[in-house]
Amino acid sequence: MRRNTWKGPRSLAALLCVAFALPAFLVACGDDDSDSGGGGSAAAPKSTAPASKCGLGNGKKATGQPIKLGAIITKQPGTDFTDISDMAKAYFDCVNDNGGINGRPVQYVVQTEQTNPQQVASLATKLIENEKVLGLVGNTSLIDCAVNQKYYEKQGINLIANGIARECYFSEGIRDINMGPYFSTLGAAQYLVRQGAKSLVAATLKAPGTDFNNKGAVDLAKQEGIPGKSVTEVVPINDGAALALKLVDAAGDGGGVILDFIPPEALKVLQGAEQQGLIDKVKWACATPCNDGSIAEALGPAWNDKLGINAELNLVDSKGPDNQLYLQVAEKYGKGIAIGSFSQMGFTDAMLATKALMTVKGEFTKESVNEAFKNLKDVKTDILCNPWTFGDGVRLANDADRTIVPQDHEFVEKEKCFDIAALPSNNLEEQRKADAGQ
Amino acid sequence: MPDLKPFIVLGLALGGVFALSGVGLVVLFRATGVVNLAYGAVGAFGALITWQLINEGGWNQWLAFLVCVLFGGAVTLVYGYFFGPLLAQRDPLVKATATLGLLLILLGLSSWIWGDDARSIVLPTTSEGFQLGEVRVNYTQILALVLCLVVTAGTAVFLEVTKLGTAMRSLANDREITAMLGVPVRRVEAAAWLGSGLLSGLTGLLLSNLVGLDMVGLTFLVIAALAAALIGQLKSLWVTLAAGLAIGLVQACATPFASIGGYRSMTAFLFAIVALLWFARKQPALVRV
Numbered sequence: 001m002r003r004n005t006w007k008g009p010r011s012l013a014a015l016l017c018v019a020f021a022l023p024a025f026l027v028a029c030g031d032d033d034s035d036s037g038g039g040g041s042a043a044a045p046k047s048t049a050p051a052s053k054c055g056l057g058n059g060k061k062a063t064g065q066p067i068k069l070g071a072i073i074t075k076q077p078g079t080d081f082t083d084i085s086d087m088a089k090a091y092f093d094c095v096n097d098n099g100g101i102n103g104r105p106v107q108y109v110v111q112t113e114q115t116n117p118q119q120v121a122s123l124a125t126k127l128i129e130n131e132k133v134l135g136l137v138g139n140t141s142l143i144d145c146a147v148n149q150k151y152y153e154k155q156g157i158n159l160i161a162n163g164i165a166r167e168c169y170f171s172e173g174i175r176d177i178n179m180g181p182y183f184s185t186l187g188a189a190q191y192l193v194r195q196g197a198k199s200l201v202a203a204t205l206k207a208p209g210t211d212f213n214n215k216g217a218v219d220l221a222k223q224e225g226i227p228g229k230s231v232t233e234v235v236p237i238n239d240g241a242a243l244a245l246k247l248v249d250a251a252g253d254g255g256g257v258i259l260d261f262i263p264p265e266a267l268k269v270l271q272g273a274e275q276q277g278l279i280d281k282v283k284w285a286c287a288t289p290c291n292d293g294s295i296a297e298a299l300g301p302a303w304n305d306k307l308g309i310n311a312e313l314n315l316v317d318s319k320g321p322d323n324q325l326y327l328q329v330a331e332k333y334g335k336g337i338a339i340g341s342f343s344q345m346g347f348t349d350a351m352l353a354t355k356a357l358m359t360v361k362g363e364f365t366k367e368s369v370n371e372a373f374k375n376l377k378d379v380k381t382d383i384l385c386n387p388w389t390f391g392d393g394v395r396l397a398n399d400a401d402r403t404i405v406p407q408d409h410e411f412v413e414k415e416k417c418f419d420i421a422a423l424p425s426n427n428l429e430e431q432r433k434a435d436a437g438q
Numbered sequence: 439m440p441d442l443k444p445f446i447v448l449g450l451a452l453g454g455v456f457a458l459s460g461v462g463l464v465v466l467f468r469a470t471g472v473v474n475l476a477y478g479a480v481g482a483f484g485a486l487i488t489w490q491l492i493n494e495g496g497w498n499q500w501l502a503f504l505v506c507v508l509f510g511g512a513v514t515l516v517y518g519y520f521f522g523p524l525l526a527q528r529d530p531l532v533k534a535t536a537t538l539g540l541l542l543i544l545l546g547l548s549s550w551i552w553g554d555d556a557r558s559i560v561l562p563t564t565s566e567g568f569q570l571g572e573v574r575v576n577y578t579q580i581l582a583l584v585l586c587l588v589v590t591a592g593t594a595v596f597l598e599v600t601k602l603g604t605a606m607r608s609l610a611n612d613r614e615i616t617a618m619l620g621v622p623v624r625r626v627e628a629a630a631w632l633g634s635g636l637l638s639g640l641t642g643l644l645l646s647n648l649v650g651l652d653m654v655g656l657t658f659l660v661i662a663a664l665a666a667a668l669i670g671q672l673k674s675l676w677v678t679l680a681a682g683l684a685i686g687l688v689q690a691c692a693t694p695f696a697s698i699g700g701y702r703s704m705t706a707f708l709f710a711i712v713a714l715l716w717f718a719r720k721q722p723a724l725v726r727v
Contacts, residue, residue: 239689
């Protein structure tokens, strides 16, 4: 005889354990946060203006011994950066079809990782010591910088990457196409200050060390003589409207709120704010992750011109020659790659690496390739605001951003390029002084 | 002291949906002995289908909303129809764990089909509302509260006065004796799976508006509903209703307090643990020798 009963509280407790183990399992499997940039845009723009060329642009297939480059990319449920490496590979394929690196093709070896430090460390060793790659280009990993920074330094690797962790921005041998959460949140805060915000509240995910993401915004508030506050929140957010209310209360009427969450989480807060009639109570801004086609599509007209999003790269439909080449390469060599800031980063990574490789005289060795990367100086591209320099010491290679706003389910440029503020918590003042002195 | 009025409105609406989900879980458990851990995932998946139909398929939104509710009913019914009899004689913990399979399949499928992009569904009731003092109240929040009251009362009456309801209650007491009395057990169980599934679709639709359209997030929310159902000892619809509302209220009202706001997502856990300790108080301690 069976009864549908749980035999007392112990059985209920057993059920509780099963149910409550779920989140831990799902968190382990999914939804990690990243701030390396937006994802794919829903509507893919096409190239409609003159474009630059891949490498030599002579239409001749490259032959001979390949020049091996590598990358480590996070790919796991909820966090997949392979659009970046796929796009970098698409660009190298285009280069190989257009004369290669002075006749030699590029072979691009990509390793994916699942945020396991031991795995990430062994992948770096495998690429450099077993695969004998000559350089690393386009690394985008949640933990690569933190795990391998010292190893890369020891191996003389100068990495052209897309950063997430703090170490990606404060290491001598790593330079990024993007800015990462600290600088992007600071850029969004600068926009709000220019909009006349009377206070700044910066919200990011709760995880070890993420308070640093908000530090620039809080420091800027202090410098401007207005209240500044850092808020960290557990993700996934299960009460976006309540969080929106909390942030608006913290900012006060006329204050400014900056969100630094991945698109689905940021949207929950924005949607909650709209439902509670909070859009006009404060001024809203977002760090780069909101620069995502899906956010533009999901936000209604109530948000037109009301959400300033810090954009580290140019709009994906911009008419500059490099961006037009990006669209052409994506169409011809990158079938299935989402058009968005992630693939734009991959394109820029590969384009910079190609420019550097073209300067190598003589043998292609690990030393000559990494020296060439390090010597990249004042490379102009319409995808970035300022010329890109690898340079010496610790520096932020991309130190100027734009602000974009939603307008009828699309993003439009609100502010042209501006320099990210130099603050005591970053090294931009020394960097700019050094650049001016050269 | 922060102004709690807007948080009370949010808490009641969210609590209403927790309660609604809790009632769906209790009804299913009373008839089949299964605690459906895939309840939230089914609703979330249905909501994503609705999003797809409206945004990519150009469907009429009301038709798409209906699909969400029907999807919940259909998937749950199919699962219950095929796996219910196979698991009927197993321990309730095994039955509950089996539903994790459905949950993982739905999670995997949603990740494969829709990825991690941000999406939203806006019910027409969400765009409309009124001011209550300084607090903005939208009709989806009212709908959530009204629905949880109506569904709880309706289900209680249904179980009490209808033939099917009586059969469900007798199944809850003893499946084999009920079968021997000539009650079509599989049909009664199928009705419970279907009813519970329809509720999961409805709650998925409401939560995608109140919380956001996020597969993982909405799947997690089954925990609050489960906590409410546990407080009702998987028996009492009215206690489940009250518990769901209380969890929603406490969670929302904790938000503006800096000292406890960061821990508000633990509200459901806290309620469930306190309830279990309270129930355990009456049990004599068992010692295994």
